[in-house]
Amino acid sequence: MKTLRVIRIMLALLFLGASVAAVVMGSNVHPAARLAEKSQIILSSISITAGATMVWLLLSFVFGRIYCSTACPVGTISDIAMKCRRFAPERLRKPLRYRHASKATVHILWVYVACLLFGIVGFPYLVEPWNMMRNVAALVNADAVNTTWLNIGMSAIVGAVGGVVAILLIIALSVRRGRQFCTDFCPVGAILGHVSKYALYHVEIDRDRCTSCGICEDICRSGCIKTVNRYVDDSRCVRCLDCMVKCPENAIRLQVNRNRPATPLMTRTKKIRN
Secondary structure, X not given: OHHHHHHHHHHHHHHHHHHHHHHHHOHHHOHHHHXXXXXXXXXXXXXXXXXXXXXXXXXXXXXXXXXXXXXXXXXXXXXXXHHHHHHOOHHHOOOOOOOOOOOHHHHHHHHHHHHXXXXXXXXXXXXXXXXXXXXXXXXXXXXXXXXXXXXXXXXXHHXXXXXXXXXXHHHHHHHHHOOHHHHXXXXXXXXXXXXXXXXOOEXXXXXXXXXXXXXXXXXXXXXXXXXXXXXXOOOOOXXXXXXXXXXXXXXXXXXXXXXXXXXXXXXXXXXXXX
């Protein structure tokens, strides 16, 4: 798992660098930039990203939300912000804890889908991870979003301000609560979460190995692990693999089958007839 985690981090940084290059200098600046752009889930531009979207949905059904942990640039920015928690005031560096799934996720998803259906693309342009990157890039390259916002009768300044505000809020939220934007507010994450709930590979905690040390819950950036119940919410897990690497008992695995206690806690006994 350590090797897989290193590969995941390298891919995430590669996609982030290529994404920044694509939105600032254009996707033609390098093949990697073109790949980063073509690999994104952008439902507001589904006509040109349908293939990539279907691939990610299929991968999410098999492995879970690996898009969120590798290809999404906003997710990687959130992870980098989390690494800076050590420099934050002590009251902001409390261990992460399990959070119940937020109802806001469903509400935002419905608003997002309704806006797409009725052609109100201003909201999707502000909340989609890739479009957030494009909006921020408008600060140095107005052409990144100028045409997009002019087509809906608004200035690119609106997009740039919206992008900067969104990224700053995500960074602040990441320092305090980890990947809460990805699990509670991102419409793309909500869609992938519904698919990942039924993923073939899921995160399992071995009840016989687990000693309830709580390390996995303290470091879970998605707030989806509840140690006391040996429970992992696969719909919110972004497959960062941190819990599997940090677990001192090697009790957490990504697997197909469900674990059952190897040590029988209660067994029926046969009645002995005299």
